[in-house]
Amino acid sequence: MYAAGPLPHEQLDGLDITAAIAAIEARESRLLAARDITVTDPTVTELVRERLVDVLIPYAAQLRIAAPATAASLPLAA
Structure with missing residues (x-):
């Protein structure tokens, strides 16, 4: 429902026009269903969100992102 890009069955590469139209319709249907839900x-x-947190918690150590740079360490624009 919340996939960022096209799903495998929605890819258009190498498809004839009929298959490409079907792939586009599949993506449109999925996006409309997500909106309706x-x-x-x-x-x-x-x-x-709760489910994602439950799934990602065991991997939290691997997901750590570097601390943001402070304003003092950023170069000034001229």
Whole structure:
């Protein structure tokens, strides 16, 4: 539902026009369904976030991002 890009069955590379239209329709249908679900039940987004946290917690050490640079260490624009 929340995939950032096209799913494997929605790829257009190497498809004839009929298959490409079917792939485009599949993606459009998925995006419309996601929109409808979110509009109908806004708590879905909250549930998805909770599930992602549950799944990602065991990998938190691997997901650590470097601390942001402080303003003093950034170069000044001329």
